Amino acid sequence: MTALTLYLFRHDLRLRDLPGLHKAAERGRVLPLYILDEAAAGDFAPGGASRWWLHHSLRALQTSLADRGGTLLLRRGASADILRQLIERTGADAVYFSRGYTPWERALEGELHRELTELGIDCRRFGSSLLHEPEHIANQSGEPYKVFTPFWRACRRASEPAMPLPEPDAVNWAEPPSPGDDLEDWQLLPDKPNWAAGWETLWTPGEDGASERLARFLGERLEDYASGRDFPAQESTSRLSPHLHFGELSPRTLWHAVRAAAEQHPGLHKPADKFLSELGWREFSAHLLFHFPALVDSPFRPDFRHFPWGGSKPRREAWQQGRTGYPVVDAGMRELWQTGYMHNRVRMIVASFLTKHLLTHWQRGERWFHDTLVDADMGNNLCSWQWAAGCGADAAPYFRIFNPVLQGKKFDPEGHYVRRWVPELAALPDRHLHAPWEAPASVLQEAGVTLGEDYPEPVVDHREARETALGAWQTLRERAQNAD
């Protein structure tokens, strides 16, 4: 009987570029396993949209493994208990998995390592979800970077991310000792109502879907990425974020694929560098959360502890439901609700709107995104919301309050994005589309729009909201001065 390793899948739902799986396969037989441990994740257990994705991604992994003669064992519950049981029943002597970087994943890893080592089990983790391990990127004082540009410079100076590993061939898959759970019983898919109807046409979760998306990005979109990425009506972004989050595509694979494309076509160097720096932001967020776990519920800039957050439930709901009366904001929130995704430029606009125009605590926004985004990622989500609110690392200055009308005019000049998601305004001419309340009555009438009936009046006046927000920052400054 050869050695048996339990390979615990986590945010690495793929077979290629998986160092732990290679090592497990070298040892002998491998039992592939996924544990849905919602208690360990707490508030950061997958939200609604992520559950949809997880279901389909696990299905895809099951199928891939079945094609290769393996059976993915699904279990739900406390990881340590399930692993102990399995070890007892199978005689496994090793548990391998990919490393996680969020506070709850690290806590869980610590617990597993402690308990399994006590049982004499070889418990090992492998880095495969980031380009660089957080311990390897530090400034000259040995401290973590707090500003993106020097962080990314350091990453670019550091050793090149490892070349991705191929899928291990001829793995000796072990059969599970019991059938385990049926994926359907986990009820990860929405029901009553099925708000994800039609998402299959938008997304293909799983490693193959990720590869196709990557190929399409490199072939059709990378060329225009640098200039096109800011225009939400254009198909210039990669939409790889959910694939990256669930580990269906490793960042190293992506890194080397983009680099290789740029080597072949020198014209792609600029957009490739731009794209890689966006991957750098993913890296930066993960590293920040690793070094500063308090980011989960505390502002990175401590003076923001006393920020006079306010906001009201009706306004927050108007934001969530895409009826703030600001077309580009509403378009974004509806895209999110209907597809589980929102274009990056629009994420910034709606985040600025919630935190600055509505003076709502960034955590409200973070929670909503966590629940509704298919790419909801703890590091990205926390750091980006704090950044938008002005309390994060390397955050926007306080006076940078996005003007939703100007943003709309600048980044959706022809209104394709707004018309798609806010069809009741589709007949408005371009010049009035982003501020319908300023359109002459005759124009509104001709477009068949009655404000307050077909489409809401603005929930707040931009100028007033801006003044209020600036005033709120003023109170922080005064408080800081008084404290001296």
Place this chain on the structure above:
DNA sequence: TTTTGAGTTGTTCGA
């Protein structure tokens, strides 16, 4: 240790 330059994504105002 001290010093210096720089810091994702913007808006508004006034010329």
Place this chain on the structure above:
DNA sequence: GTCGAACAACTCAAA
């Protein structure tokens, strides 16, 4: 309509 300057003060990174 376009353009440049002002909008704070501070922390961080690195020489």
